[in-house]
Amino acid sequence: MEFNRYKKYDLHCHSIASDGELTPAELVRYAHGCGVEVLALTDHDVTAGYAEAADEANRLGLEFVSGVEISVSWGKQLLHIVGLNFDVENAALQAGLSGLRHQRTGRAKEMASRLAKLGIDGALVGAQAYVNGQILSRTHFARFLLDNGHVKTMQAAFDRYLGDGKKAYVASEWIPLAQAVEWIHSAGGHAVIAHPARYRLSATKLRWLFDEFKQLGGAGLEVISGRQDINVTKNMADYAKKYELRASIGSDYHGPSQAWSNMGKMPPLPEACEPIWELWQG
Ligand code: AMP
Ligand code: MN
Numbered sequence: 244m245e246f247n248r249y250k251k252y253d254l255h256c257h258s259i260a261s262d263g264e265l266t267p268a269e270l271v272r273y274a275h276g277c278g279v280e281v282l283a284l285t286d287h288d289v290t291a292g293y294a295e296a297a298d299e300a301n302r303l304g305l306e307f308v309s310g311v312e313i314s315v316s317w318g319k320q321l322l323h324i325v326g327l328n329f330d331v332e333n334a335a336l337q338a339g340l341s342g343l344r345h346q347r348t349g350r351a352k353e354m355a356s357r358l359a360k361l362g363i364d365g366a367l368v369g370a371q372a373y374v375n376g377q378i379l380s381r382t383h384f385a386r387f388l389l390d391n392g393h394v395k396t397m398q399a400a401f402d403r404y405l406g407d408g409k410k411a412y413v414a415s416e417w418i419p420l421a422q423a424v425e426w427i428h429s430a431g432g433h434a435v436i437a438h439p440a441r442y443r444l445s446a447t448k449l450r451w452l453f454d455e456f457k458q459l460g461g462a463g464l465e466v467i468s469g470r471q472d473i474n475v476t477k478n479m480a481d482y483a484k485k486y487e488l489r490a491s492i493g494s495d496y497h498g499p500s501q502a503w504s505n506m507g508k509m510p511p512l513p514e515a516c517e518p519i520w521e522l523w524q525g
């Protein structure tokens with residue numbers, strides 16, 4: 244494979260294997276139509292979409308890289324760590340991801356019982372009806388709440404019920420940062436901090452995070468995530484340089500109904516960044 248700076252990369256997106264709206268093949272076709280040349284499918288805690296997406300990418304002549312977005316607890320903070328370019332068959336990684344999916348089931352039951360106490364019945368079965376893959380996510384609950392008239396928008400479902408600290412939010416102990424990095428490494432991949440600006444961490448906490456991540460052998464951070472302000476991009480590019488972390492780029496596209504991000508619309512990484520894909524040559 245040839246990875247160079249001038250190609251169009253999207254190394255973060257979702258299919259129906261997690262909480263996206265398109266099948267893996269549809270997603271690849273959409274990405275191709277948007278001009279993406281190198282794509283990674285990074286479903287939450289699952290790689291079940293890999294084979295279908297890889298086949299379609301192969302058919303279209305689009306470079307396809309394996310990916311996953313792992314749920315991590317960093318103290319009380321939920322973090323998302325993206326793994327890229329690893330062996331999807333790796334047993335340690337797959338056992339770990341399977342444990343996370345199992346945990347999601349328990350959390351979903353608890354969320355449903357909180358919603359029931361708020362007068363919203365049937366949320367577990369309701370949310371499950373939107374699941375096409377092996378994971379049950381808050382996005383599926385949000386769709387249930389929206390389609391049953393409990394909220395007017397997906398955003399409102401998170402603002403009122405599902406967002407961190409909201410009425411039906413269930414704090415979950417995912418896995419430690421070190422564990423996620425270790426699984427990714429054991430499968431031969433590179434670990435990347437997803438959408439670092441979205442956690443709204445203070446500058447001090449961000450520095451702690453980058454420090455710890457670098458010490459664990461983490462490879463990079465998403466300098467560009469979806470549609471973000473140019474100042475955020477500059478800030479993240481500075482952090483990447485300071486902590487000697489590689490830069491990644493991903494839309495975090497979930498499907499046509501989610502307006503906050505789209506494929507093929509992101510600017511290229513700032514020139515000063517060292518792109519993550521330079522580690523993949525050969
Ligand atoms: P989970 O992994 O089950 O905790 O669900 C997290 C997912 O919910 C994220 O990956 C997003 O796709 C979605 N999400 C989180 N916050 C929002 C929001 N404010 N509006 C819409 N979707 C959101
Ligand atoms: Mn998601």
Ligand code: MN
Pocket residue numbers: 312323437438
């Ligand atoms: Mn995420």
Ligand code: MN
Pocket residue numbers: 255256257312495
């Ligand atoms: Mn994502």
